[in-house]
Amino acid sequence: MSDVTSQETNRSAPGAFRRMRDSDLWYSFTRSPLAMLSALVVLIFVLAALFAPLIAPHDPFDPGSISILDSFLPPAWEDGGDARFLLGTDDQGRDVLSTILFGMRISLAVGFASVVFAMLLGITLGLVAGYFGGWVDSVIMRIADVQLTFPAILIALLINGVARAMAGPQSYDKVVFVVLVLSIGLSFWVQYGRTVRGSVLVEANKEYVLAARLIGLGPWTIMFKHVLPNVLGPVLVIATINLALAIITEATLSFLGVGVPPTQPSLGTLIRIGNDFLFSGEWWITIFPGITLAILALTVNLLGDWLRDALNPKLR
Amino acid sequence: MTPALSVRNLRIEIPTRRGVLTAIDDLSFDIAPGEVLGMVGESGAGKSITGSAVIGLLEPPGRVAGGEIHLAGERIDHLPPERMRHIRGKRIGMIFQDPLTSLNPLYRIGDQLVETIMTHQRMTTAEARDKAQRLLEEVGIPAAKTRLSSYPHQFSGGMRQRVVIALALAADPELVIADEPTTALDVSVQAQIIALLKRLCAERGAAVMLITHDMGVIAETADRVCVLYAGRLAELGPVRDVVKHPQHPYTIGLMSAIPSLTGDPDEALAQIPGSMPRLGAIPAGCAFNPRCGYRFDPCTVERPPPYDAGAGEAACFLHAPAFARQAPAETLRQADAAGIQLSIPNGEAAR
Amino acid sequence: MIAFAIKRFVQALGVMLVVALISFMMFRFVGDPVNQLVGVDTPPAERAALREALGLNDPVMLQFGRFVVKAAQFDFGISYQFKQPVASLIASRLPATLELSFVSALFALAVGVPMGVYTGLYRNTLLARGFLAVSLIGVSLPTFLIGILLIFAVSVNLGWLPSFGRGETVNLGGVWNTGLLTKSGLQSLILPSITLGLFQMTLIMRLVRGEMLEVLRTDYIKFARARGLSRRAINFGHALKNTLVPVITITGLQLGSIIAFAIITETVFQWPGMGLLFLQAVQNVDIPIMAAYLLLIAFLFVTINFIVDLLYVAVDPRIRIGGRTAG
Numbered sequence: 001m002s003d004v005t006s007q008e009t010n011r012s013a014p015g016a017f018r019r020m021r022d023s024d025l026w027y028s029f030t031r032s033p034l035a036m037l038s039a040l041v042v043l044i045f046v047l048a049a050l051f052a053p054l055i056a057p058h059d060p061f062d063p064g065s066i067s068i069l070d071s072f073l074p075p076a077w078e079d080g081g082d083a084r085f086l087l088g089t090d091d092q093g094r095d096v097l098s099t100i101l102f103g104m105r106i107s108l109a110v111g112f113a114s115v116v117f118a119m120l121l122g123i124t125l126g127l128v129a130g131y132f133g134g135w136v137d138s139v140i141m142r143i144a145d146v147q148l149t150f151p152a153i154l155i156a157l158l159i160n161g162v163a164r165a166m167a168g169p170q171s172y173d174k175v176v177f178v179v180l181v182l183s184i185g186l187s188f189w190v191q192y193g194r195t196v197r198g199s200v201l202v203e204a205n206k207e208y209v210l211a212a213r214l215i216g217l218g219p220w221t222i223m224f225k226h227v228l229p230n231v232l233g234p235v236l237v238i239a240t241i242n243l244a245l246a247i248i249t250e251a252t253l254s255f256l257g258v259g260v261p262p263t264q265p266s267l268g269t270l271i272r273i274g275n276d277f278l279f280s281g282e283w284w285i286t287i288f289p290g291i292t293l294a295i296l297a298l299t300v301n302l303l304g305d306w307l308r309d310a311l312n313p314k315l316r
Numbered sequence: 317m318t319p320a321l322s323v324r325n326l327r328i329e330i331p332t333r334r335g336v337l338t339a340i341d342d343l344s345f346d347i348a349p350g351e352v353l354g355m356v357g358e359s360g361a362g363k364s365i366t367g368s369a370v371i372g373l374l375e376p377p378g379r380v381a382g383g384e385i386h387l388a389g390e391r392i393d394h395l396p397p398e399r400m401r402h403i404r405g406k407r408i409g410m411i412f413q414d415p416l417t418s419l420n421p422l423y424r425i426g427d428q429l430v431e432t433i434m435t436h437q438r439m440t441t442a443e444a445r446d447k448a449q450r451l452l453e454e455v456g457i458p459a460a461k462t463r464l465s466s467y468p469h470q471f472s473g474g475m476r477q478r479v480v481i482a483l484a485l486a487a488d489p490e491l492v493i494a495d496e497p498t499t500a501l502d503v504s505v506q507a508q509i510i511a512l513l514k515r516l517c518a519e520r521g522a523a524v525m526l527i528t529h530d531m532g533v534i535a536e537t538a539d540r541v542c543v544l545y546a547g548r549l550a551e552l553g554p555v556r557d558v559v560k561h562p563q564h565p566y567t568i569g570l571m572s573a574i575p576s577l578t579g580d581p582d583e584a585l586a587q588i589p590g591s592m593p594r595l596g597a598i599p600a601g602c603a604f605n606p607r608c609g610y611r612f613d614p615c616t617v618e619r620p621p622p623y624d625a626g627a628g629e630a631a632c633f634l635h636a637p638a639f640a641r642q643a644p645a646e647t648l649r650q651a652d653a654a655g656i657q658l659s660i661p662n663g664e665a666a667r
Numbered sequence: 668m669i670a671f672a673i674k675r676f677v678q679a680l681g682v683m684l685v686v687a688l689i690s691f692m693m694f695r696f697v698g699d700p701v702n703q704l705v706g707v708d709t710p711p712a713e714r715a716a717l718r719e720a721l722g723l724n725d726p727v728m729l730q731f732g733r734f735v736v737k738a739a740q741f742d743f744g745i746s747y748q749f750k751q752p753v754a755s756l757i758a759s760r761l762p763a764t765l766e767l768s769f770v771s772a773l774f775a776l777a778v779g780v781p782m783g784v785y786t787g788l789y790r791n792t793l794l795a796r797g798f799l800a801v802s803l804i805g806v807s808l809p810t811f812l813i814g815i816l817l818i819f820a821v822s823v824n825l826g827w828l829p830s831f832g833r834g835e836t837v838n839l840g841g842v843w844n845t846g847l848l849t850k851s852g853l854q855s856l857i858l859p860s861i862t863l864g865l866f867q868m869t870l871i872m873r874l875v876r877g878e879m880l881e882v883l884r885t886d887y888i889k890f891a892r893a894r895g896l897s898r899r900a901i902n903f904g905h906a907l908k909n910t911l912v913p914v915i916t917i918t919g920l921q922l923g924s925i926i927a928f929a930i931i932t933e934t935v936f937q938w939p940g941m942g943l944l945f946l947q948a949v950q951n952v953d954i955p956i957m958a959a960y961l962l963l964i965a966f967l968f969v970t971i972n973f974i975v976d977l978l979y980v981a982v983d984p985r986i987r988i989g990g991r992t993a994g
Contacts, residue, residue, distance in 0.1 A: 146685055154927045154964065158693075161949035161957050165697045248809045255811045256934055258949055271815065275935075278819055279830075287819065290812050298807040305803070373892055405895025412893070417886035420905050422912075431904075432894045483894060 028310040035306035038299040045296055049105040056098035057084070061264070066093050072277075075284050088284040091277065096284060099270055100292050106266040107293070110180050111247040115239050117185030118246075122192025123235065127223050129193065130200025141197070144190040152187035156249055159183035160258050173261050180259060184249050191238050199231040233311045240304035244297045251293055267293040318389045319346040320491050320523035321370065327382035328362070328369055328547075330595075337595040339365050339378065340547045344622075349388075349490065352514065352524040354538030354555065356531060356570075358592050362547040363527045367493045369393070370525070371408050372400040388490060406436040409484030409522075411513075413496040415477035419468035425452075425479055426464030429486060436487035451482040455512060474505035478512065485516055492517055495527045510537055531574055535559050540628075543567050546592055546603040548619075553628015561655050563625035564632050565608045568654055602632070610634060610651050612643040626657045635659055675976050679969040684735075686965035690958035691734045694744075695727075697954055743959035748951045753959045757941060762843045763833055764940030767932070768925045770856055771864035775925075776918060779868040783875025784910075788902055790880070798872065805869035810928060814862040814935035821858060829855045831937040863932040867921050874917055878910040885909075912979065919975030923968040 029035055048055060059065055070093035073082045082089075087096040129140040147155065163179040203209055203226070212222050253259035254268030255275075262269055267289045274286025328340035340362045347353045355363045368374050370385055372392070385393040392403060404410075412418045420428060429448035433439060439447070445464070452460035455478040468476055477497065484492060494513060498506040514537050517524050526538055534541050534555060541558045543550040543566065551564040562568045569588035590607040593599060599606055605615040614620075614633050623635035633639035634651050637659045652658055694700070701718050718724060722733060737743070743753035782802075786795040805813075822830035834851030836844040846852030882888060883906055891901050930942035937943070941960065948956035 146682060150964070150968070151924045151927045153931070157930070157945075157949055158957065158961060161952065161954075162693060162697050164949070165952040165954065244807060248807075252809050252811055252931060255809075256931065256946055258946075268809075271812065275815060278815065278823060283819060283823070286815060290815060294804075294808050294812060297809065298804060301803065301807045371893055373889065401892075401895050401897065403895070404893055410890070410893035412886055412890055414886055418890040420887040420891065420909065422908050423905070431896065431900065435894070435896050435900070480890070483890075486894075 025310055029306075032306055032310075034302055035310075038302040038306070041295065041299040042303060045104060045299075046108060048101055049108045052098075052101040052105050056095075056101045057086070058095040058098040060094040060099045060102060068093050072282050074282075075288075087288050088282075090273065090285045091282075096288055099265060100267070100289050103265050103267045103270050103289060104292060104296070106260055106264065107247055107250055107268070107296070110177065110184070110250045110260075110266065111243050113177075113181045114184035114188065114246040114250070115243050117181055118188035118242065119192055119235065119239055121185060122189035123196050123228070123231075125189065126193040126196025127200060127227070130197040130204065131219060131223060137197070140193065144193055147187075148190050152184075152245070153249055153252060155187040156183040156253060157256075157258065159186055160253065164258070173263075176259070176261060180250060180253065183253075184246050187249070188242050188246065191242070192235060195234050195238065196228075196231050199234075200227050203227045203230055237304060237308045237311060240300065240307055244300040244304060247293070247300070248297050267296075317348065319386075320349045320351070320388055321347040321525065322386040322389075323366070323370070323383070324386070325383035326366070326369065326380065326385065328365055328374065328378060329381040330378045332377075334596065338381075338547060338598075339595060340369070342621075343383070343544075343547075343549050345542050345549070345552055347491070347523040347525060349523055350518065350521045351540065352517070352526055352538045354534035354541040355525060355527045355544065356529060356534055356541060357544035357550075358529065360592065360595070361544040363529075363544055364495050366544075367410070367495050367525060367527050370491075371404055371410050371493055372397075373404070373410075402436075405432060405489070406487040407489050407491065409487070409489040409492045411477075411480055411484045411492065411494040411497045414500045415473055415480050416500065418480050419476060421468055424465050424467055425471075429464070429479075429483060432483055432486045447486075448482075451486060452479070454516065455479070455482045457482075473501050474509060477501060477505075477509050481509075481513055481516065485520065485522075488520055489522060491523045491525065493525045493527070496529070497526075498533065499528070499530070506533070531559070531570070543570070546598050547595065548603055549622055549629075549631055550604070551625070551628065551630040552622065553626065553630075557627040561626055561657070563628065563635065563656055564604075564630040565610050565634075565651075565654075565656075566604045567630070568656075569607075610643075610647050610656075612647055614639050614642065623659075625659075671980065672977065675973055679973050682969055683962075683965060686962060687735050687738060688731065690738075690961045691731050693961075694734065694954055694958045695723075695730060700954075738959075738962055743962075744955040746948075746956050747953045748947070748956075749953075753955045756944060756956065757959060757963065758842070759844075760939060760941045760944050762845060763938060764926060764929050764933070764942060766845065766847060767856065767859055767863060767938060767940060768922070768929055770860040771925050771929075772867065772918075772922050774860050774864040775867035775871055775921070778864075779871030780875055780914070782868075783872040784879060784902075784907060786872065787876040787879025787883070787910075790876075799876075802869035802872050805865050806873075810862060810866060810931045811935050813865055814858070814932060817858050817862055818935070828858050830858070833939060859932050859936045859938055862935065863925060863929060866928070867925055870921065871914065871918060875910060875914055878913055879906060882906045882909045915978055916975055919971050919978070920968075923964070923971050926967055927964055 029039075053059075070082070070085070070089050071091050073085050073089040073093075074080055075086065075088045075096075078088075085095045085097070087100070089095055090099065125140050129137040160179060160183045163175070163183065167175050167179070200223070209222055209226060212226055217225075250259060250266060251268030251271070254266050255272045257272065260266040260269045262273060265273065270289035271286050271293070274282070274284075274289065277283075277285050323346070324344050326340050326343045327338065330337045330339050343362075343366065345353065355366065357363050365374065365378065368378075369380055372395070374380065380393050383393070384391055387403065387407060392400065395403070419425070423431075426445065426448055429451060430441060430444045433444040433447055434441070437444075448464060449460050452463060457463055457475060457478055463471075468479070471479065481497075492513075497513060498509050501509060510533055513524070526534065528534060538555045540553060541555045542552045543558065543564065545566050551558060551562065551567045553563070557563075558567060559571060562571050566588070569586065572586035573588065588607055593603065593606075599616070601614070601616045601618055602608070602611075602620050605611050608615065610632075612633070618633075620631045620633045620636070620639075622629040622631045623633075625632070625635040634643070634648075634656055635658075640648065640658060648658060700721065700723065701714050722730060725733075741754045743757075745751065746753050746756055749756060782798050786798050789795050818830045821827050829851065832855060833846040834853075834855035835849040836846045836852055837848045838844050846856060888901060888906060891905050896905075927942075929938075929940060930946055932938065933940045933942035934946055941963075944956060945960040947953070948960070
């Protein structure tokens with residue numbers, strides 16, 4: 001269906017924008033207010049995270065600008081609030097709004113990096129398993145099966161624990177980001193792997209692949225140029241939904257105290273720090289990062305849901 | 317005599333993203349009690365959807381947008397769902413195409429029969445079980461008593477279709493709609509199933525609406541046949557006449573596309589050029605006109621209603637004297653040669 | 668049937684062996700077990716003696732065999748941080764986790780299935796759309812955040828329910844401390860169970876809804892309608908029963924997930940269960956506890972899978988003869 005429109009527009013060569021505007025995906029996007037709203041919110045969040053140093057009213061990591069005298073200030077609209085700190089301050093006098101902006105940066109960075117890592121790993125293993133078959137396929141898919149029986153968070157925790165043991169407690173903080181990306185990415189690759197492998201098995205027997213082989217194209221050229229484009233749709237859906245999951249997983253690990261250290265807090269770390277003050281009445285330290293995380297995860301999920309439905313008309 | 321089923325000017329619409337499609341347009345036909353009416357046409361001609369409309373199970377968003385459906389004189393197309401439900405199964409039985417998927421895999425055959433019987437008739441479970449056993453015997457399932465406690469997957473396709481027939485006839489309906497009842501079956505059992513269906517309905521005096529694209533089945537089974545094209549009636553008449561002396565150009569093409577045992581095996585089968593239009597792209601005038609060898613002026617402008625033609629009726633202007641007079645002489649000569657019984661004297665158009 | 672059960676059992680054993688190998692490698696090669704057991708100032712000779720005594724100089728396969736035999740007897744060695752046998756540590760924490768997981772699963776099923784059926788049958792009603800929206804939020808919110816929000820709303824602001832711990836427990840037969848028999852124990856259970864069960868509940872609801880929609884489209888439901896069966900008989904007799912087959916599978920598998928996810932809930936509510944123990948082990952690099960926990964969870968998963976497979980056979984007559992059919 002979208003083939004037809006893209007071919008037509010190609011002939012008149014009006015460029016990518018027109019092609020996108022004419023596609024079914026764009027049509028379904030403009031027809032779904034929820035998808036548009038989610039995309040807008042995600043965009044705002046990503047931009048705010050990218051430009052956090054410019055937007056944030058304070059630099060929460062500059063010891064010179066933090067005063068312990070400002071600690072535990074409630075949000076500006078509450079009694080005792082301070083107009084300088086819109087969402088109040090935490091136990092060290094850091095501006096909550098600024099820590100959220102910087103925290104989101106780390107959450108999103110870890111989330112994106114984990115998804116890219118999982119995607120690359122999954123696609124590669126899926127291609128290898130599907131193309132070579134035999135025992136290579138068996139081994140990869142058995143690992144996937146076993147891994148799939150365990151929840152991702154448990155696998156991430158285990159990898160995290162092992163990495164912690166191997167790196168030693170002193171140097172752990174230096175490698176924490178790599179460990180997080182590895183442990184989240186390793187726990188998510190299976191879905192991509194299975195999807196790609198299934199698709200390779202289907203496509204490999206089709207005539208065009210046979211034809212490509214006959215004219216002497218190598219296996220990897222065939223895989224990347226011919227098979228891969230066919231699985232990009234499902235992979236994109238998985239990636240979007242996984243981004244929400246990765247952000248949640250990172251936040252959970254950080255909340256559990258095995259993630260990002262408090263010196264460079266992500267949203268999960270912020271919630272963990274604030275959690276200690278929930279009972280003494282300083283609810284804003286934990287609730288605001290919590291709400292931010294919830295909205296971020298929800299909107300990314302909504303986008304993923306919409307994308308899945310839009311690419312799979314049969315599901316509706 | 318009141319027909320068992322009477323469909324008057326039926327119109328079925330399906331609203332879609334790109335506009336409203338008309339799946340059935342101004343369709344009228346009757347089925348007398350005990351009569352077998354064959355419904356033929358290509359896929360998408362509207363056979364199945366007509367059957368679904370009669371039994372009140374149109375898939376949303378499809379809807380009956382006009383016309384009337386009468387069952388033994390009683391109008392049923394606008395009944396509230398709960399009343400229509402009591403008609404389904406009790407007064408109208410339905411048989412679907414695929415016996416492999418028509419039966420719930422998780423329930424025993426006997427339970428599905430008893431459930432159906434007890435929905436429509438006041439009986440104790442024991443009585444219903446007896447009746448279920450008799451029904452299975454009637455449809456020719458050996459060891460019916462023990463087979464009652466079998467699951468569907470333990471039956472072959474043909475046997476399952478027998479069970480489906482037993483289920484459809486469980487409450488002795490006055491009309492049975494059979495939607496491609498043998499398409500999914502082995503050729504070897506198709507004839508048995510059709511014969512069984514015909515015999516059981518004849519014994520009960522039930523009218524049958526037999527939906528199929530298999531002209532052979534129709535020729536052997538039906539009393540009359542209704543040919544649909546693009547959601548419209550093309551031709552309706554006694555089965556012998558329609559098969560031997562088709563009166564609509566589409567039916568003529570359809571019949572000459574069937575291989576015959578007596579014909580020359582080396583002779584190429586005739587084909588109708590082109591294909592049936594999609595529902596969204598039905599041409600103006602007669603739906604068949606772009607593919608028709610006898611097309612003349614009014615065909616592309618005005619839609620032909622059914623005219624008396626031969627022993628039945630056909631929706632073609634060749635059968636309307638007022639229009640046929642406008643046709644070129646050559647067209648009329650060819651039509652006559654093809655067996656179309658023109659309503660005007662052959663020489664008249666030449667003037 | 669018997670052959671099927673045996674085949675599944677062998678497969679389960681295979682998975683257990685693989686997991687055992689992973690735990691063994693963690694145990695043996697991640698960090699030095701000797702260093703963990705002795706002080707910094709222990710002389711090398713003493714270390715070597717300990718190494719020999721622990722059998723760390725034997726061939727690796729022999730060590731693995733010994734590890735498996737010991738694990739089968741619930742001997743997982745000594746915890747590095749607590750200096751106590753891992754088995755007794757876990758045994759003392761197990762009841763808390765199992766009670767929490769079980770109540771959560773019950774909650775998820777009891778609420779999730781009816782909601783799924785409702786949203787499947789009446790998918791265009793306002794209430795069904797509301798359920799779906801709530802479920803999406805349930806899927807998107809991290810478990811720990813739900814716990815914190817519940818604590819904030821119910822415990823801090825309203826002061827209705829306790830926010831941490833198990834409350835008063837009663838000892839049964841010297842091995843099992845239960846919180847199910849006291850008022851404070853039950854009260855303490857409410858918030859953690861909801862927190863832990865909410866995600867599974869939304870999952871079950873969406874699954875039941877999806878299956879219901881799928882089943883309602885099938886030919887046998889169409890045929891059941893054509894036979895004039897009542898809505899009730901079609902929806903709750905025919906459709907629901909066919910929906911339950913995959914639901915049983917997934918719910919069974921989710922039970923394992925619940926036990927694993929308890930780690931998070933236990934942290935939020937300071938629930939003295941296995942999860943909390945495991946988390947402390949990860950933070951303090953207490954490998955014996957990590958290895959034992961991994962094995963235990965794997966064992967629970969495999970056992971649950973096995974039971975689910977047998978249940979599956981009981982519900983779906985098609986599997987009793989021949990292999991499992993698709994779907």
